[in-house]
Amino acid sequence: MIDCDVHPRVPGMAAITPYLPAYWRDSVADRGIPGLDSIAYPHGAPLSCKPAHRAGGGPAADAARLASDLLDPLGLGHAILNPLWGVHLVFNEDMAAAFATALNDWIAAEWLDRDPRLRASVVVPLQDPEAAVAEIERRARDHRFVQVLVPVTGEVPLGRRSLWPVWRKAAEHGLPLGVHAGSAYRYPVTSLGWPSHYIEDAAAQAQGFQSALTSLVCEGTFARIPDLRVVLIESGVTWLPGYLWRLDKFWRGARQEVPWVDRPPSEIARDRIRLTARPFDAPVDDATVAEMVAMLGGTDMLLAASDYPHWQDDAPGLLPPGFPPEALHALAVTNPRAAYPRLEAA
Amino acid sequence: MSEVLAKPLLVDVDLHPKLARLDDLRPYLTDRWWRHLTTYGARYRHGYAKGFPYPKVQPLACRRDAWPEGGGDPGSDLGLMARQHLDPYGVDIGILNPLSPTGQGELDDDFSAAMASATNEWQLHALVARDARLRASVVVPYEDGPAAAAEIRRRAGDPRFAHVLVLSRTAEPLGRRRYWPMLEAATEAGLPLGIHVFGYSGWAMTSGGWCSYYIEEASEHAVSAQALLTSLVMEGCFERFPKLRVVLIEAGFAWLPALGWRLDRLWARMRDEVPELRHPPSHYLKRHVWLSTQPMEEPGDPLALARTIEWIGRDRLLFASDYPHWDYDDARQALPRRLDADLRAAILGGNAAALYGLPSPATARHSDGGT
Numbered sequence: 042m043i044d045c046d047v048h049p050r051v052p053g054m055a056a057i058t059p060y061l062p063a064y065w066r067d068s069v070a071d072r073g074i075p076g077l078d079s080i081a082y083p084h085g086a087p088l089s090c091k092p093a094h095r096a097g098g099g100p101a102a103d104a105a106r107l108a109s110d111l112l113d114p115l116g117l118g119h120a121i122l123n124p125l126w127g128v129h130l131v132f133n134e135d136m137a138a139a140f141a142t143a144l145n146d147w148i149a150a151e152w153l154d155r156d157p158r159l160r161a162s163v164v165v166p167l168q169d170p171e172a173a174v175a176e177i178e179r180r181a182r183d184h185r186f187v188q189v190l191v192p193v194t195g196e197v198p199l200g201r202r203s204l205w206p207v208w209r210k211a212a213e214h215g216l217p218l219g220v221h222a223g224s225a226y227r228y229p230v231t232s233l234g235w236p237s238h239y240i241e242d243a244a245a246q247a248q249g250f251q252s253a254l255t256s257l258v259c260e261g262t263f264a265r266i267p268d269l270r271v272v273l274i275e276s277g278v279t280w281l282p283g284y285l286w287r288l289d290k291f292w293r294g295a296r297q298e299v300p301w302v303d304r305p306p307s308e309i310a311r312d313r314i315r316l317t318a319r320p321f322d323a324p325v326d327d328a329t330v331a332e333m334v335a336m337l338g339g340t341d342m343l344l345a346a347s348d349y350p351h352w353q354d355d356a357p358g359l360l361p362p363g364f365p366p367e368a369l370h371a372l373a374v375t376n377p378r379a380a381y382p383r384l385e386a387a
Numbered sequence: 388m389s390e391v392l393a394k395p396l397l398v399d400v401d402l403h404p405k406l407a408r409l410d411d412l413r414p415y416l417t418d419r420w421w422r423h424l425t426t427y428g429a430r431y432r433h434g435y436a437k438g439f440p441y442p443k444v445q446p447l448a449c450r451r452d453a454w455p456e457g458g459g460d461p462g463s464d465l466g467l468m469a470r471q472h473l474d475p476y477g478v479d480i481g482i483l484n485p486l487s488p489t490g491q492g493e494l495d496d497d498f499s500a501a502m503a504s505a506t507n508e509w510q511l512h513a514l515v516a517r518d519a520r521l522r523a524s525v526v527v528p529y530e531d532g533p534a535a536a537a538e539i540r541r542r543a544g545d546p547r548f549a550h551v552l553v554l555s556r557t558a559e560p561l562g563r564r565r566y567w568p569m570l571e572a573a574t575e576a577g578l579p580l581g582i583h584v585f586g587y588s589g590w591a592m593t594s595g596g597w598c599s600y601y602i603e604e605a606s607e608h609a610v611s612a613q614a615l616l617t618s619l620v621m622e623g624c625f626e627r628f629p630k631l632r633v634v635l636i637e638a639g640f641a642w643l644p645a646l647g648w649r650l651d652r653l654w655a656r657m658r659d660e661v662p663e664l665r666h667p668p669s670h671y672l673k674r675h676v677w678l679s680t681q682p683m684e685e686p687g688d689p690l691a692l693a694r695t696i697e698w699i700g701r702d703r704l705l706f707a708s709d710y711p712h713w714d715y716d717d718a719r720q721a722l723p724r725r726l727d728a729d730l731r732a733a734i735l736g737g738n739a740a741a742l743y744g745l746p747s748p749a750t751a752r753h754s755d756g757g758t
Contacts (some may be wrong), residue, residue, distance in 0.1 A: 087656045194595035201599070211699030228591045231614035232607065234559040239620060240657045241560070244617050244650055245594060248610045252593035255606050260599060277649055283695065286607055286684035294714055295444045295602040322649040336691050352656060365706075 042369070043377040043384065044120040044359060046221075046274050046317045046346035047111065049152055051076070051126045051144070051377075060143035060150075065136065075126035081223045081242070082351070091352040096363055104155040110139065111349050112158055115358060119377075119384060121187060122152060122161040123274060129192045129225040135164035141176055145186075153185045160384060162219050162322055164188035165207065173207045181214040182385045188272065189216050192223035193249040200260030201252075212268035215382040217315075220253060222246040222275040231276070247322070247342030250276040251284050254308065254314070261301035263313050272315045272380060275348060277322040277371035282336040311338065315380045317346035318372055320353040321361040330363030344380060345373035373384065396736030397718055398745065399481045400549075400679050401583070401636050402472075402521070404514055405462035407735055409573070411513060415505035423498055424544045424692065429487075430494045432589030434560070438527045440587070441601040445713040461711035463518055470657035472710045473520055476718045479736065480745055482522045482549045483510055484583050489526045491554050499528035500541035505540055507548075513570065515547045522743075524552035524581060532565050536572035543576035549743050550579040550634060554586025555608060561615050562622030570628050579632040579677070580744060582615065586610035612638035613646050620650065623655035623663030625671040632742065634677045636707060641684035644698040647672050673700055680734060681716040689725035696730065702741065 051057060054076045058066050068074065084087040084099070094100040094110055101107035111121055124144055131137040141164045141186045148161045165173035180186040189211040197203060199220065211218055212270040223246070229235040230245040232252075250273055256262075263269060292306055294297075300311070323330050334340060345359035356362040359373050378384060406412060413421055433440045453461035453471065462468065473481060490502025503526040510523035525542045527535035535551075542548050559565060561582075573580045585608070591597050592607055612635055625631055647669030654661070655667050662669075678699070681686045686692050695702060700712065708716050722731045739745065 088653070100632060194593075197596045198593055198598050198603075199595065201596075218452065225677075228594055228596060231560060231618075232593055232595050232611045233555075233557055233561070233588050233614050233618070234563075234590055236560045236614070236618055237563065238660050240653050240660050241614075241617050241621050243653050244621075244646075245614055247645075247649055248613050249594045251610045252598070252603075252607060253597055255603050256593070256598055258597070261604050273540070279645035279648060280642060282686070283639075283684055283692070284609075286686045287609055287639050290682060290685050291602050295605065297445060298600050298602050301505050313732055320649070322652060322654065323649075324648055332691065336686075337741075354652065357440055367409055379582075 042115070042117050042359065042373040043345065044115070044117050044347050044349070045272070045344040045377055046319070047107070047108065047120040047122055047349045048351065049122050049124055049148065050100050050102040051124065055148055057140070057143050060146040062139055065139045069208055077130060079125065079130060082125065083239060086239060087352055089352070090350045091159055094350040102352065104152045104159065108156055111347060112156070114347045115347070117158060119160050122148060122379070123190055123219065123221055124164055125221065125223060127287055128164055129195060130299050131168065131338065132165065132171040133184070134172065137168045138176070140171035141166040142179065145176065145180060149183065149185070152294055160185050160187045162186065162188045163216065164190050166193070167191050167204065167207065169193050170203055170207050172208045177207070177214065177216065178195040184383050187216065187381045187383045188219040190219045190221060191227055192329060193220050193246065193253050193276070193380055194224040194228065195298065196225060196227050198256035200258070200262045202260065203204060205262065205266065208262065208269050209264050212266050217270040217272050217380060219272045219274050220250070224249065236243045237294035247277040251280060254284070254310070255280065255288060258302060258306045259299050263301065263309050264303065270315070272317070274317045274346070275320065276316055277320050278316050278318060278337070278343070279322045279333050281316070310335070311342065315342050315344055315376065317348070318343040318364070319346045319348045319361045321363070323363060325362040327363045327365070340371045341376065343372050344377050392636050394477055395732040396740055397477055397479050398706065398739035399478050399708045399710070400634065400705045400739055401681065401709050402481045402483050403462045403710065403712060404483050404485055404510070405460045406509070407463040407482060409482050412505045413510055413636040415508040416501060420498060420501040424502070431492050431582070432494065432587040433589055441604040445602060448713050449556060449701060450713055461610060466708065469518065472708060473518070480522060480739070481520055482524065483514060484524050484552055484581065485510065485526060486583070486585065490528060491526060492530070493528070496531040496534060498527060500534040500538065503528045504541070505678070507542060511547055521545055522549035525551055525578065526552050526634070526636050527569060529553045529566065529569060530558055532568035535569035539572035539578065548578065549583035552685055553582050553585045555582050555615055555638065556586035556588040559590055560618030562620070562624050567627070570624055570631055574628040574631045579634050581634045581636055582636050583636040584612065608637065609639045609642050613642060616646065617650060618674065620664070620668045621661050623661065625675050626663050626665065629676055633675055633703065634679065634742070636679045637681060637709060638678065638683055638702065639682065640678040640699060640704060641695050641738045642728040643672065643678065644695060667726035677703050677705055677738070679705045680721065681707040681709045682714050684722065692723060693726055695750065696726070701730055701733055702738050705739045705742070706735045
């Protein structure tokens, strides 16, 4: 079984500094840079961590703790690490590149080297597409890195052409583009400005995914990069069918504007998009979940995820509430193997 | 009774009238604001002096056949609107939502208020007085809460106004305090808050930056509407104004169930952050929100649409044609046949009659409007 969304915790700047080049190691000390923790998951917020994983100051910050918290109890074959440390928050392009490299080095040395079940996503400094391409090239030979990771809202919508060299490089190496909830906070988390509450920020992530998917489709990203596959991670799922009905309709009316979109967006999504199933965002009743899965055309687009340590729901294991146990094999074995071609190659 | 039942009530909650000439506003503006309008013009939260940041797919986003032969923009000739739309479809009540130039979203708050008030006078004199089927919107300078409230109070009790009109892309999420005076006044006046998509917030069109295309801007309206409702709910607006009723116009509706489920899940986890809420978010969405149909989502399987409507509520959807815009919906064709007859009748008119307190079909019907 494969867990497609697991979050390793960076315990503090001191964990990363050994992996930084001397200039940035000195800068951290000289300038008092405290770390790159993001407001996307406030430390104390209930959503950020299940109570059971808060013992000892927070969730797993090392491979041994992750094994005892997650991999051993669930009997996982693999878990894909998606570090959410805020490299994407950084404005200085050189600093972003240095910290991305250091973070990936830390993941390789402290996590992947210590537990053969672990896989990871490549954190890229998308602020500078050339540096992001270089970071992918640096990791490509290490097959334990199985996807490229970016936050859903960054400096430009994800379909914009300035980013295509990054997506091309990912596709060239069989790395899906993993788009995770979170923001570089270059813009308010809603297109109507900054909301007052954290709960609104958390809710707005699902809207960020709708905009990002619109951008990826309408810019022709999938037409121009035929091997690109995209995984939406922690996006929520139930917004997808209604969203595609609407985008299909607008495409029928306005496709003159985007002639490279040569088939309905829903068909493109079915071929090229996968989503982690947690959170799913349905009432906790089996019937509604079944109806939503039917509207998705079945379970083919869904990947199992614990979303460790986030506290999305109270269902144990890899499936969100309401999913029948029979779905586990497709979501946790068949679909991840198809979505992540490098998974078994390491 | 039988002739009355032959055609269900038809209420169109989204008609777009247009000034025939800018001069038509002259009688309703003071000298100062007329000079301002003709000297500086409208200034919005975007950079274009003419046209739109994202060029529409048709001129003025209008039907090609809706341009009056005598000149003027689509929607500016009431006779043509009647011949093309109100008469042949037997529209019993049509709600006017003027979009521009109305002063909404204007950067100068005082000019915004003057234009909004002038637009309301124009609707009454040029449109509602000439066709008994039409109802006006209270156009408000929504970025200035107290001024918007004053305009609402000026129109309160006048049955010629159906709702208060706001554009969806506000400068802050609509539940924020700057808008409370407006929400309060609308509630006191017993007028629903009609929120029509478009407008320019000044923020990027998406939470991840500026998109490139009109198709994205159009799709984004459903996205920003989700943030808008999230704000109204989480700021406690429906607790503070328990009789507040909101109508989302042209935002689609299939996204609403998933939004409610997501908000409920997050609220169960973090309700301590928003203690004003005494119920799960979906409770408020089900009781305070209505949505117009056009442009309605069209899944391949119409039963999926029927199911979605059941989740939203059979009494929540209101027919809208969007005349004279390019993606106009035909009242006879727009609703899938797979929706049952009662539901179709409710969407075409019954729900709007209940929401807006319209007269019953027999008395609402224009004397020669039924067939």
